[in-house]
Amino acid sequence: MIRSPEELDGRTVDDIADVVIVGSGAAGATAARVLAEAGLEVVVLEEGPAVPAAELRPDFHSGQARVWRDGGAQVARGRALMPLLQGVCVGGSTAINGAIIHRIPETILGGWLKADPGLAVTVDPERLGEIWDRMDEELGVGPAPPDVLGENNRLLGVGARALGVDAAPIRRNVIGCEGSARCLQGCPTARRQSMNISYIPRAVAHGARVYTCAWAQRVTLGRGRATGVVARLHRGHRGQWCGRLRVRARRAVLIAASAVHTPLLLLRSGLGRTSGLVGRRFQAHPGTAVLGVFDDPVRMWAGATQGYESLHWWDERMKIETLALPPELGAVRLPALGAPLIRRLAEYGHVAQWAVQVRALAMGSVVHGLGGRAVVRYDLTPADVRVLKLGVLRLCELLFAAGAREVLPGVHGLPPSVRSMDELAPLGELPDSPQLFHCIASHMFGTAVMASAPKMGVTSPTGELWDCPGAYVIDSSVFPSNLGVNPQHAIAGLAWRLAERLVEEAAG
């Protein structure tokens, strides 16, 4: 059952369940599904609305305003401003991402376990592998088929082959993709198996209750343990407050509100104070894009939004991927104003866009700002900037190798448009400053990190807060580091593992 505030009619509502989950994204929905199917009574609180595919429009803003946090204007502050893209709707960021599926790379898992062997209680590569196998099957995970690649994706393969670079179609969680390139606005055909389409309905089918437009205000405590959650209800994504919700948890409170908003809920609730690490160690995958103009049509709007990638330079902390943007966003990257901008827009059908995503070393922080909003401070290190520079160069090289007649690197200090790699030579002379680029970050980690000792982390390896029995963090906040790959499957897999531990405990 999915209940909106309209149905609750502005009342203060009381509910009770075995487990209360805050957030319906990759972690929350997966845990809800595992727990509900195991017979536990589950309530999920989602801050955003449920947005059916039928309500989505083709333009970017109509979706952005409804399903993106702050309408896409959430920004990390540092020497450069960096938009942090998150979904705020049933399904969370899985409802607005490019459907890219990766498991936690072995070297990352190995690094976590080497640094803290105690994590093996839950971070068990063998069991995680079994979980990911099952999720692959349930979510229709497979390489983007040739008939939905479209030119933007196909050309990356052409460029990579020409340069001898490893690249391949992306494994995606889509069943019957129609290649409308509208992943970021919300899939208009409901083919992407985001959590609102897959695990939330499964949880609901097993009795879970989902409250939408319910902003979790704080975790309630009693006798030294978590006893539930108090939430405020609002009408719509940016509606007025219209009621309260109090949900009592018989067994556990699971927090899965994202690496930006989970630490804020902990701080509001006075929890996770043992290590002083709540909201610290914020990590991300910043990325930037380069555009190429081709003689033949590319039509980014035909094909998978993100259908091809290269992990060739993963050891150098970079991942290359295609990224078809709607003209509303792509136009901003076109280096022109006035009539030249209109002319550039008219040839937008000949533009390809690819991006580099960096496994950044930088660490930031998340704190409360005015009105309870998140303030994220995050600054790339000079080493991260050097990786970005190298990534931009490689993107340009790939685009030229694929046949681009002109490349638009989008780097301050370089020519806005180049026709050969020689023109990019000055990049090496530019300072290692994040202000050279327009970066975004869409994967966030580490703000309530798990560890086997209270001084080293906010939660134990089971996700339970060291200072509050019964309260668990199950999203990417507990990740000891970033991954270097898109994290949806990693987050869901670990949440599954943590949830099944709870089921085992409940079974005694």
Next chain:
Amino acid sequence: MLTRWERAFLGDLFEILLPRGGHPRLPLGAADMPLVPFAERWLLEAPADVRVGFRVALRVLAWAPLLTLSGIRPLRALEPDARIAVLERLSRHRLYLLRELPLLVKTVACTGYCAHPAVREGIGLPDHVEGPPRWLEELDTGGPRTVERP
């Protein structure tokens, strides 16, 4: 939400950025669609710091000729070609925050402009047949022009 001066200046900026008749397939300009009301909606949906930043940006942009050493007159007093030249110079300014200002306005302008079905058709997108964006429909039909905030 915006003052009369802010609306008028923003309308001017949009027309500089997206002029009418720029290309045979894209004959419409910012002046042909309700981009300023769209910007007001966009601002209402944005966090408070972005709203404040946008309004500060308008005031700085009004005096962009001074910042780019292009003269002592405000932007609105310049000829159209000179306005574009000033904004382009500002978008390449050595100070990061200054060069982000034209980009901020361009972001809002392009978000609204490229959503228009006629523009999408001109670019070649097949989805223009699905109808106008929700905000344009509401503005055209006199629907809600503001978004309630908590």
